[in-house]
Amino acid sequence: xxxxxxxESRRTLSPRARWTVPVVAAVAVGMAFVAPPLFxxxxxxxxxxxxxxxxxxxxxxxxxxxxxxxxxxxxxLGLPEIPFGAVAGADPINLLGGSSxxxxxxxxxxxxxxxxxxxxxxxxxxxxxxxxxxxxxxxxSVVHYSLSAADQAxxxxxxxxxxxxxxxxxxxxxxxEEAGRQxxxxxxxxxxxxxxxxxxxxxxxxxxxxxxxxxDTTLVGRIVVAxxxxxxxxxxxxxxxxxxxxxxxxxxxxxxxxxxxxxxSVLAFSAPAGxxxxxxxxxxxxxxxxxxxxxxxxxLPEGVTITGTxxxxxxxxxxxxxxxxxxxxxxxxxxxxxxxxxFGSKGAADLYAEFVPEEGSGSPMGDLDTTALxxxxxxxxxEGRLLSSALLSVLITDDGRVLAGAVPGATLQALAAQ
Amino acid sequence: xxxxEVAPRRGSLLxxxxxxxxxxxxxxxxxxxxxxxxxxxxxLGTVLFLTQDTALDGQGPGFVGRVxxxxxxLVIASLFLCLPxxxxxxxxxxxxxAIAGEASAGTLRYLLTxxxxxxRLLAVKAVGALAFAASAVTxxxxxxxxxxxxxxxxxxxxxxxxxxxxxxxxxLRVAAVVVxxxxxxxxxxxxxxFFSTLTEVPVGAMAATVVTAIVCGVLDQLPQLATIAPALxxxxxxxxxxxxxxxxxxxxLGQGLALQAAWVAIFGAxxxxxxxxxxxxx
Numbered sequence: 001x002x003x004x005x006x007x008e009s010r011r012t013l014s015p016r017a018r019w020t021v022p023v024v025a026a027v028a029v030g031m032a033f034v035a036p037p038l039f040x041x042x043x044x045x046x047x048x049x050x051x052x053x054x055x056x057x058x059x060x061x062x063x064x065x066x067x068x069x070x071x072x073x074x075x076x077l078g079l080p081e082i083p084f085g086a087v088a089g090a091d092p093i094n095l096l097g098g099s100s101x102x103x104x105x106x107x108x109x110x111x112x113x114x115x116x117x118x119x120x121x122x123x124x125x126x127x128x129x130x131x132x133x134x135x136x137x138x139x140x141s142v143v144h145y146s147l148s149a150a151d152q153a154x155x156x157x158x159x160x161x162x163x164x165x166x167x168x169x170x171x172x173x174x175x176x177e178e179a180g181r182q183x184x185x186x187x188x189x190x191x192x193x194x195x196x197x198x199x200x201x202x203x204x205x206x207x208x209x210x211x212x213x214x215x216d217t218t219l220v221g222r223i224v225v226a227x228x229x230x231x232x233x234x235x236x237x238x239x240x241x242x243x244x245x246x247x248x249x250x251x252x253x254x255x256x257x258x259x260x261x262x263x264x265s266v267l268a269f270s271a272p273a274g275x276x277x278x279x280x281x282x283x284x285x286x287x288x289x290x291x292x293x294x295x296x297x298x299x300l301p302e303g304v305t306i307t308g309t310x311x312x313x314x315x316x317x318x319x320x321x322x323x324x325x326x327x328x329x330x331x332x333x334x335x336x337x338x339x340x341x342x343f344g345s346k347g348a349a350d351l352y353a354e355f356v357p358e359e360g361s362g363s364p365m366g367d368l369d370t371t372a373l374x375x376x377x378x379x380x381x382x383e384g385r386l387l388s389s390a391l392l393s394v395l396i397t398d399d400g401r402v403l404a405g406a407v408p409g410a411t412l413q414a415l416a417a418q
Numbered sequence: 419x420x421x422x423e424v425a426p427r428r429g430s431l432l433x434x435x436x437x438x439x440x441x442x443x444x445x446x447x448x449x450x451x452x453x454x455x456x457x458x459x460x461x462l463g464t465v466l467f468l469t470q471d472t473a474l475d476g477q478g479p480g481f482v483g484r485v486x487x488x489x490x491x492l493v494i495a496s497l498f499l500c501l502p503x504x505x506x507x508x509x510x511x512x513x514x515x516a517i518a519g520e521a522s523a524g525t526l527r528y529l530l531t532x533x534x535x536x537x538r539l540l541a542v543k544a545v546g547a548l549a550f551a552a553s554a555v556t557x558x559x560x561x562x563x564x565x566x567x568x569x570x571x572x573x574x575x576x577x578x579x580x581x582x583x584x585x586x587x588x589x590l591r592v593a594a595v596v597v598x599x600x601x602x603x604x605x606x607x608x609x610x611x612f613f614s615t616l617t618e619v620p621v622g623a624m625a626a627t628v629v630t631a632i633v634c635g636v637l638d639q640l641p642q643l644a645t646i647a648p649a650l651x652x653x654x655x656x657x658x659x660x661x662x663x664x665x666x667x668x669x670x671l672g673q674g675l676a677l678q679a680a681w682v683a684i685f686g687a688x689x690x691x692x693x694x695x696x697x698x699x700x
Contacts, residue, residue, distance in 0.1 A: 018694055021690065022684060022687035022690075025687040029680040098641070103667075113579075115663070120481070135580035140483070142580065273582065274576075
């Protein structure tokens with residue numbers, strides 16, 4: 001046996017010194033986790049200076065590039081707390097509040113995939129030209145959106161025409177420079193457009209375009225768009241409300257992006273075996289030439305009126321049975337004004353299809369109690385029920401009118417009383 | 419410092435590791451714990467097998483609803499169900515007992531007469547606790563895959579993204595999930611080892627370890643604490659689901675492992691400081 005004393009003398013660390021080891025470890029760990037963001041936040045000021053018009057033109061002329069990346073979406077709309085416990089897993093309803101992470105892949109052309117991530121679930125939207133699928137891992141269900149056979153043929157003809165460069169509306173399309181100037185010009189009629197200091201989004205140098213409404217009565221404080229300096233792809237959009245100057249009310253931006261073409265397997269979709277599949281046929285807008293005509297030329301659907309201009313615009317629709325709609329009554333949805341009219345975009349058509357269920361298929365929101373959700377989100381006012389958020393107010397009056405606009409709720413109430 | 423401690427001698431360390439592993443994995447209580455954990459996939463599989471032709475088929479939280487379609491999901495569903503409580507409980511028992519158990523039985527001072535330095539003795543104890551954690555996760559996985567294959571058969575798995583990958587790829591992904599869950603337990607082992615050096619009452623160390631895991635899990639749910647959530651022990655535990663996505667994000671998985679490494683570094687260092695400076699009287 002060796003003696004303990006010899007062992008003691010071999011050691012050099014005193015008990016006190018031994019207790020500094022965990023402190024050093026803690027500090028090292030703290031440095032490793034906290035320090036990198038501090039260094040990374042320094043902005044890149046090495047970009048050439050440009051005007052807002054030039055930036056907008058660059059965005060308009062940029063070829064949509066293939067990309068994949070992670071997008072974080074944060075909404076601080078000031079809506080009442082929604083009982084999210086009722087919603088299991090990844091569901092688009094989560095976008096109403098809080099922070100959501102999405103993965104996006106796009107080939108920059110016809111095919112894309114967006115996946116909304118839940119802790120152990122995913123809600124995917126896959127688009128392949130005229131077809132689209134949504135897949136919810138929570139209930140293993142697929143919804144397949146497609147065009148009817150006639151529309152499909154028309155879509156293909158249009159595709160060919162577009163590829164050949166003789167789309168009927170092609171002559172009306174402005175050049176990117178002109179489009180940029182027009183966009184900035186249009187924005188300037190009701191806002192001031194400036195460039196903010198250059199920034200860094202997802203590790204890439206970016207310009208920041210700031211659109212500030214000149215109106216005092218709107219809820220929108222300003223909109224900031226960060227545009228990648230190299231590819232002119234918008235990397236982040238922040239919408240600031242007038243009330244909160246600390247954090248944006250709505251923010252969607254890449255936290256990680258790469259401009260490589262995604263793998264084919266990512267962009268493909270086929271319904272997994274055993275899943276429940278629902279087919280939805282989406283109508284193609286009648287004549288694509290309409291899409292390029294100015295909005296004011298378009299005839300408004302029956303029962304819809306617009307008051308105010310610019311940021312103070314209020315849309316008013318009448319003759320709606322909102323309570324029945326919310327309860328998922330398909331009959332009420334069929335009476336919506338303008339349902340069989342054209343949709344401005346594929347997205348709007350998808351959205352419409354999402355919310356109007358097929359006959360007898362029940363509520364489009366699955367098991368979610370939409371009536372309870374509606375009661376949570378809106379509060380009673382003398383005119384009816386009011387949904388007020390940081391950016392948007394919606395007033396649903398008892399006599400079946402719906403008023404919506406980026407203005408305070410009181411403005412809507414005054415309008416409704418007229 | 420106690421006087422019974424002796425200078426290191428070559429070869430003692432390996433012998434000590436071997437005897438520690440025999441002790442940990444051969445102890446009847448630990449075997450009972452492992453059997454109990456293995457019963458989870460077995461029971462879950464049996465219940466789902468018996469109810470698969472009823473209206474309840476395909477229902478259940480997380481991955482439970484997918485098990486009847488593919489036995490491989492039995493592994494994942496069982497791990498998912500064990501993660502919040504059963505795994506921390508069993509691992510807390512094994513790691514909390516590591517030093518405190520010896521101290522309460524009065525064997526710690528005899529252990530210190532083995533010609534191995536205290537730091538190394540602590541490392542040996544850590545190896546024993548980690549081996550138990552690994553066996554716990556592996557037991558669930560092996561019983562899960564066997565029961566899953568017997569009850570429902572194994573086939574290519576449908577990822578959360580809706581894409582179906584071939585069986586070989588599926589097995590690799592499930593194996594990766596098992597490894598990730600195992601590595602997610604290392605931080606908890608370090609916490610348990612530290613509590614174990616503080617007390618001579620093993621139950622106290624075990625309880626403190628389990629409570630740490632549960633409190634972290636609860637705090638992680640509070641939106642008001644979102645700023646500190648990324649530092650909580652349990653924050654990235656469910657990120658094993660990343661392996662079931664179309665393209666696993668290695669950044670997310672790396673964060674989870676880095677967090678465990680951080681907890682291991684801090685609590686390992688604390689345990690070392692405590693154990694090498696403590697007066698051992700029993």
